Amino acid sequence: MQVAPYPINEAARLEFLRSLDILDTPPAERFDRFTRVLAELVQVPIALVSLVDADTQWFKSRVGMDACETSRDIAFCAHALHADGALIIEDASTDIRFHDNPLVVGAPFVRFYVGIPLRSSDGYVVGTLCAIDTRPRSIKPSTLSAMKDLARAVERELFHGSMAGQARTVFEDERRARSLSETRFATVFEETPTGKALVDLSGRLEVVNRKFCEITGYSAEELICRTFQEITHPDDLEADLALVADLIAGRRKNYALEKRYVRKDGTLVWVDLHVAILRDAAGAPLHLIAAILDITPRKHSEALIQNYQHELERRVTERTLDLVQSQRTLQSIADNIPMLIAQVDSELRYVFNNARYQEIFNVDPLSLRGKSIQTVLTPPVFDELLPYFNRALAGNRSTRDDIRYDELDGRIWRATYIPDVRDGAVVGFFVMSQDVTEQKRKEKSLTDRALLDHLTGLPNRAALMEKLTDAVDSAQRGLTDFSVYFLDLDGFKRVNDDYGHDLGDELLCQVSERLRQKVRQQDTVCRLAGDEFVVIASGAKAQDTCERIASAMCASLMQPFHMRGHTIRIGTSVGVAVCPAYASITPEHLLASADAAMYQAKRGGRNCYRFAPAVQMQDGHA
Structure with a gap:
């Protein structure tokens, strides 16, 4: 078995990884959805978001894997840190690096592995998005391309906190740069890997760098003759102008916005825009400084994920309707799910309740059918939840996660209200309510430890x-x-x-x-x-x-x-x-x-x- 060498920037890489404050944190749905999509996309039993620390490989999200971490010495992902685009192993049992690896000769008996490095804009690889199978196989180029798109979306979730401060960093950089020579300012401005623009208070582009020209498709001379309003998509302009007005008025120091530019050739490009304002010593506004990052690939990936989620929800809805038609099957399944499940009609009367209502409200679920929700809920709780009922009846799914059905009981519930749509009309909604007391306690404990x-x-x-x-x-x-x-x-x-x-x-x-x-x-x-x-x-x-x-x-x-x-x-x-x-x-x-x-x-x-x-x-x- 070969142990992967350390990257040449290992110390800086580890410092950056730990600055993300994500190691050993609880599971998060924003990462779990990526591993679920990946497992379905590549058709593998195991999908992971893996972070490689000094001695440990730690899984921020996992599908099909019981362990939450492994030793770095045996980690396939430690080898993937050195890959440019992807590390692909079609049969680990015949690969000299891994044929005697404990993860190959023992559970989970890895054979096929593909890992996409998760790389920051500064070049630090903190881990991988990887797919694992227990049988030898290959991966189609189109599937690998989609997997890379997913990895870029995971990077966005990982590094968004550091990117959110980029506009403030640009502001401080430009403030210091005023005391330097014009030559040094131009060098820093031009060589940065993100688009940069200096904009006057009316919106006219005064100075732009090469990257900004690449993003918009215009030359620097063409851009300087324009305002940012002219190249912004009309549907995104109102929000942008309102934030600029807040900057100039001093109601905020900077802002971040996702919006679309209309390129010279008429195509659209999505950007992550961070804007700060420069003021003189007396506090009067001088210029706007903008940092622009092309996020079009991420937007495409998000659309892919959203479409996939919609398809999954559509299938779940169809299956749920089938189960409703078969009352015995629904009752058997619902009674064994550890949450409150109910179906409510458009008049707020119960159509169905699972057995958990007996445990929580001490009432026979069968006796509730045809009766109003107010039969179970106290008046204060009913008034508190009525807006969510109305929202579901209007066709909008909603969630409330701090419900106390009984103040003396002490438990906290998260309820989701899903519209029941048949033949294009909303005829009621489904209620799925889960006990989240322990989760809330852990969240409070984490906050207390931090403060x-x-x-x-x-x-x-x-x-x-x-x-x-x-x-x-x-x-x-x-x-x-x-x-x-x-x-x-x-x-x-x-x-x-x-x-x-x-x-x-x-x-x-x-x-x-x-x-x-x-x-x-x-x-x-x-x-x-x-x-x-x-x-x-x-x-x-x-x-x-x-x-x-x-x-x-x-x-x-x-x-x-x-x-x-x-x-x-x-x-x-x-x-x-x-x-x-x-x-x-x-x-x-x-x-x-x-x-x-x-x-x-x-x-x-x-x-x-x-x-x-x-x-x-x-x-x-x-």
């Missing part, structure tokens, strides 16, 4: 910046005022040095608890990092009030801490920054001001507090 400090349980830096941003936004609109307290413990390093980090961590937990006890319920205590804490006190801006709060925190933390037979004494230096209503300041500057005031307290003798300079008010407010 809570693992040691103290306090909100962490990310949560602090969210709360501080909301507070500053409310203050700027004159809705509230508040104060910020930046605390740094005095003598904490000595505790770590004398007693060890375990006791130091325990001390941080006790400090956190004392701070919680000293603030009101509506106030927020956060652990910023190390021995730094931040408190946000809403509605507190008077100096005597802020002094009482800061003094109380200092006094509380001066009291001895008794831990493991030791008496620990520390203090705290506090920086106070007040944010009044109609303040003109950013969250970052406010936090920095409190930080600077804290260092003044350090220099002033420690275990005391100092105030930051007063925050400037917006024009027109005193």
Whole structure:
């Protein structure tokens, strides 16, 4: 067995892969639909979206494979990292690289393999979209081409987050470029692999690069005589102009939009457009800078997937109608599916219910036939779901995923309402309701882990910046005022040095608890990092009030801490920054001001507090 060599850019590749924050994440329908389509397209029992980490091959989506990961040493996909277009193995048992591979000689007994590398715009191959069969075979060129289209669509899902920031990156690049020579600017502008354009505020194209000319089919001289309005498809122009108006008015800093250009030869090209605005030092708008990526192949792939999904839904609908005609078969199947299933007519009366209604609502399903939905649902739940019923009766499929049929039960349900269309008319709808309590719990757990400090349980830096941003936004609109307290413990390093980090961590937990006890319920205590804490006190801006709060925190933390037979004494230096209503300041500057005031307290003798300079008010407010 041959082990695949590492790519020459392995370190950078791994850093990029981990920056996507997708490894070891739960299954996602947006990836699962690709593996389902791939399995059907290539007619194979196994289809995977595989990501290759340092030592592990991890499956973000899988069809026909129980394992969620394998060792990289035996991974076929590790070899596919080096393929330009595709790695195709028609019979692994005769291939010198794989004939004795554990995945060939043992389960799942791989024989046929084809893997399409998933490559970012920067050239990093993070994994593959691959199809596997247990018998030797080949793949038709047309099928391989369609598989590559699917891989491009998977890349879009993987790398969309990084592309979403491209317009902001372009903005920052162009801002720095103003201080460089025109020659260097032209070189960067021309050599970038995406289309670029500098546009004046009326929409006239001032500067375009070679890639943008390639996308639109015009020469640079022809484009500079035009506006972006002239080459934009008429159906997409209104949305584009509205977003440009928001940019110029300062209601947004950038925007992203998928739209169509009309090429010189009259054909259409789909693009992913990212636009930012350049302003002068006084904030006046100067130009628009646009980054353009040709996404026509992805759009074609999406159309293929959508058509396939419509075909699948059509077949499911036909099969469902057949099952409805055979009541016994439907009842047997529906009763054994772990979800609520019902058929409702146009008058909101039950036509069919499965056995799960007995378990959930304690009512005989047969007794519900011909009765109104209101027989089962409480009035608040019925009023909440009535718009979804009406939408289904209007011929539109819809889903609601936070339903509580019984507040005392505690379970959360996701219900889908599918129109029942016969001979072109909607005669009712089908209800499919699934218990998603565990899924919601896991989602909340993931959110909590992202926003809570693992040691103290306090909100962490990310949560602090969210709360501080909301507070500053409310203050700027004159809705509230508040104060910020930046605390740094005095003598904490000595505790770590004398007693060890375990006791130091325990001390941080006790400090956190004392701070919680000293603030009101509506106030927020956060652990910023190390021995730094931040408190946000809403509605507190008077100096005597802020002094009482800061003094109380200092006094509380001066009291001895008794831990493991030791008496620990520390203090705290506090920086106070007040944010009044109609303040003109950013969250970052406010936090920095409190930080600077804290260092003044350090220099002033420690275990005391100092105030930051007063925050400037917006024009027109005193």
